[in-house]
Amino acid sequence: MGESEGSEFPPKKQQQQSENAYFQTKKLARQLDFTQGVLPDHPQSQPSPLQKPPLLVSPAAAQSQSQSQPQPQPQPHPQSQLQPQVAEIQVVPQQQTQQQQQPVRAVKPESPKSIPIPNTELKDGTPKKQRQCNCKHSRCLKLYCECFASGTYCDGCNCVNCYNNVENEAARREAVEATLERNPNAFRPKIASSPHGTRDSREETGDGLVFVKHNKGCHCKKSGCLKKYCECFQANILCSENCKCMDCKNFEGSEERQALFHGDHGNNMAYIQQAANAAITGAIGSSGYASPPVSRKRKGQELFFGQTVKDPSIDRLGHFQQGSHTRPPAPSSSLPSYPVARAGNATILGPSKITYRSLLADIIQPQDLKELCSVLVVLSGEAAKTFSDQRNSMEKQVEDQRETLLASSAHERLQSHKESDADKIVANDCSSANHADKVGPDDSSSDGADMPKGRPMSPGTLELMCDEQDTMLMAAASPNGLMGRGCNTSSQLPCGQGMAEAHAEQERIVLTKFRDCLNRLITFGEIKETKCSSLARTELGNQKDRLSNGIGNTRTGTGSQRGPFSNGVAKAVPPTAKPTQMVTSIVSTSGSDLQKIPGLPQNGDNKLKS
DNA sequence: GAGTTTGAAACT
DNA sequence: CAGTTTCAAACTC
Ligand SMILES: [Zn+2]
Ligand SMILES: [Zn+2]
Ligand SMILES: [Zn+2]
Ligand SMILES: [Zn+2]
Ligand SMILES: [Zn+2]
Ligand SMILES: [Zn+2]
Numbered sequence: 001m002g003e004s005e006g007s008e009f010p011p012k013k014q015q016q017q018s019e020n021a022y023f024q025t026k027k028l029a030r031q032l033d034f035t036q037g038v039l040p041d042h043p044q045s046q047p048s049p050l051q052k053p054p055l056l057v058s059p060a061a062a063q064s065q066s067q068s069q070p071q072p073q074p075q076p077h078p079q080s081q082l083q084p085q086v087a088e089i090q091v092v093p094q095q096q097t098q099q100q101q102q103p104v105r106a107v108k109p110e111s112p113k114s115i116p117i118p119n120t121e122l123k124d125g126t127p128k129k130q131r132q133c134n135c136k137h138s139r140c141l142k143l144y145c146e147c148f149a150s151g152t153y154c155d156g157c158n159c160v161n162c163y164n165n166v167e168n169e170a171a172r173r174e175a176v177e178a179t180l181e182r183n184p185n186a187f188r189p190k191i192a193s194s195p196h197g198t199r200d201s202r203e204e205t206g207d208g209l210v211f212v213k214h215n216k217g218c219h220c221k222k223s224g225c226l227k228k229y230c231e232c233f234q235a236n237i238l239c240s241e242n243c244k245c246m247d248c249k250n251f252e253g254s255e256e257r258q259a260l261f262h263g264d265h266g267n268n269m270a271y272i273q274q275a276a277n278a279a280i281t282g283a284i285g286s287s288g289y290a291s292p293p294v295s296r297k298r299k300g301q302e303l304f305f306g307q308t309v310k311d312p313s314i315d316r317l318g319h320f321q322q323g324s325h326t327r328p329p330a331p332s333s334s335l336p337s338y339p340v341a342r343a344g345n346a347t348i349l350g351p352s353k354i355t356y357r358s359l360l361a362d363i364i365q366p367q368d369l370k371e372l373c374s375v376l377v378v379l380s381g382e383a384a385k386t387f388s389d390q391r392n393s394m395e396k397q398v399e400d401q402r403e404t405l406l407a408s409s410a411h412e413r414l415q416s417h418k419e420s421d422a423d424k425i426v427a428n429d430c431s432s433a434n435h436a437d438k439v440g441p442d443d444s445s446s447d448g449a450d451m452p453k454g455r456p457m458s459p460g461t462l463e464l465m466c467d468e469q470d471t472m473l474m475a476a477a478s479p480n481g482l483m484g485r486g487c488n489t490s491s492q493l494p495c496g497q498g499m500a501e502a503h504a505e506q507e508r509i510v511l512t513k514f515r516d517c518l519n520r521l522i523t524f525g526e527i528k529e530t531k532c533s534s535l536a537r538t539e540l541g542n543q544k545d546r547l548s549n550g551i552g553n554t555r556t557g558t559g560s561q562r563g564p565f566s567n568g569v570a571k572a573v574p575p576t577a578k579p580t581q582m583v584t585s586i587v588s589t590s591g592s593d594l595q596k597i598p599g600l601p602q603n604g605d606n607k608l609k610s
Numbered sequence: 611g612a613g614t615t616t617g618a619a620a621c622t
Numbered sequence: 623c624a625g626t627t628t629c630a631a632a633c634t635c
Contacts (some may be wrong), residue, residue: 137629143619144629176630182620220617226630229616 022147132157140164141175141187149177151187189213190235217242224261226276249279256280 133154135145141160143149147157147164154164163171179186194213213232219239220230225248228234232243233252239250249256256279260272 133630135630138619142629144631146631149619179619186619218617223616223632227616229617229618234617234632275632 013430100409130155133159135159139171141172143179148172149187185215188215210238213240218245219243220245220248221246224248224256224280226256226279227273247280278544340359 128154131146133140133145133147134157136159138144138148140148140154140157140159141164143161145154145164147154147159153166154162163175165172174343192213214235214237218230218232220224220243223229223233223246225233225243226240230239230245230250232239232245237249238252239245251257256276259279260275291597419597
């Protein structure tokens with residue numbers, strides 16, 4: 001019992017310090033419905049394969065701005081796919097490498113285990129649910145919590161003493177701040193993309209593939225990076241030079257790795273696990289961690305692929321090693337890419353030029369809007385329903401509708417990108433990045449910006465979408481039965497009066513939600529502003545210095561070769577992800593810097609009031 | 611479902 | 623920054 005109790009909890013320890021702004025959210029929807037009260041609750045409606053719900057705004061911005069991009073990622077296409085929860089990953093476009101691997105999807109949203117399904121009726125076939133956490137001691141306010149880490153509220157989770165919800169927004173906000181303080185990129189997407197221009201290694205280039213890498217890399221010791229314990233593996237990406245894993249078998253050309261996918265057992269997880277175990281065991285057996293590492297594996301690789309990996313440098317750990325152990329922050333690599341990126345991504349806002357960009361730019365993405373619309377629709381329907389008829393059965397209907405709506409929107413999204421399962425990739429950059437050249441030491445690498453989902457939308461677009469909203473509303477409503485059931489209640493109400501009231505209620509709810517949303521946006525902007533300014537101050541000095549040499553430094557020139565050895569890119573093939581798609585999706589957005597902002601501010605002074 | 615393993619995140 | 627502890631998921635049985 002102790003723990004479970006919830007409410008009280010000792011929260012404290014960490015929280016003392018934090019204060020800052022925080023936000024991030026992914027799912028707007030959830031937020032919007034601020035209430036679970038209103039909605040029946042089920043969170044899940046997640047239509048998309050993506051993980052959690054949608055978000056509207058992204059906080060990333062703050063981060064992004066802050067750092068320039070340390071990383072090299074030039075890349076062009078920011079994508080929007082979603083990715084697993086991995087922490088940070090970068091994607092680079094590349095050529096195809098392996099075809100075979102695709103079978104497995106990297107991210108699988110669902111866990112095999114039993115999840116309590118909140119929703120009930122999901123059809124089996126389609127999973128829609130987003131994943132639910134089972135946190136017991138973190139209050140879902142630490143990155144340990146997948147929900148929190150992904151910027152979403154817990155919804156339908158099995159957590160104990162959860163504070164990651166609207167009701168505990170204040171606490172959550174603090175936690176976010178603290179988290180960001182610790183790691184400004186904490187909520188960033190884990191993936192970034194970059195063009196990989198060179199095809200050096202791969203002969204098989206197809207085109208358009210994307211190279212993805214985890215920004216921070218993994219540090220696995222016993223999994224061989226062939227189990228989901230490994231974030232790289234889980235994200236379906238190859239380990240890269242950013243990884244500090246031991247005895248890594250998650251690289252291109254790895255026999256063990258190939259064995260896992262061989263065939264396509266796409267779904268057959270059991271098989272994969274087994275194979276992974278065999279691989280791991282085998283390796284260990286023969287050499288133990290430290291031993292003669294390379295032997296088997298490498299050989300195999302060479303044989304199979306010959307050149308690819310080649311000598312480079314795989315150290316005993318199986319990594320590429322560049323210099324020697326520590327990863328060279330790769331000066332070269334980081335810098336270089338910059339230029340490339342630009343080239344590749346023409347669309348990006350001007351990296352080089354410093355143009356003014358609204359702090360709020362790109363925060364709202366198309367999908368977000370859709371989500372918002374969907375949510376509002378649902379709310380509206382629900383309100384109407386509630387108002388007119390409070391029968392229990394209705395809940396179900398609403399839910400279904402909601403699910404449907406979300407699903408459709410997600411579906412759309414997907415279609416445009418084509419699959420999504422893979423990951424969210426982001427490109428980098430952004431905006432603020434302007435300063436180009438900064439190269440950070442390495443780590444921060446990320447920076448670039450990754451966004452989790454989608455593309456940014458301009459204000460104009462947003463406006464346009466408003467109309468669409470109406471349309472969507474109607475369209476969505478009628479077909480699904482919102483009208484038929486929920487809405488219609490209002491419209492069909494016998495008396496006009498009831499209807500009017502119902503409409504009033506609907507309007508109230510919708511507007512309220514929207515207001516909340518805007519407030520959040522405001523808060524986000526404020527935060528971003530703050531960060532920006534401080535950043536600017538901080539970096540001004542540095543920048544100057546760099547400028548002098550900086551740009552000039554192009555060691556990289558084209559980027560084609562970034563590193564000493566083949567560009568450092570990782571090994572790469574994303575099995576699941578489809579390269580092409582990714583690329584496509586990525587493109588559109590260039591400035592993705594924002595992440596989602598979770599927070600909902602409700603307090604501010606300048607916030608909108610209803 | 612209980613128990614173990616694992617590596618990220620948090621903490622010191 | 624390294625070493626340790628905490629945590630929740632992945633995995634095993
Ligand atoms: Zn949680
Ligand atoms: Zn949760
Ligand atoms: Zn929770
Ligand atoms: Zn790993
Ligand atoms: Zn790795
Ligand atoms: Zn690895």
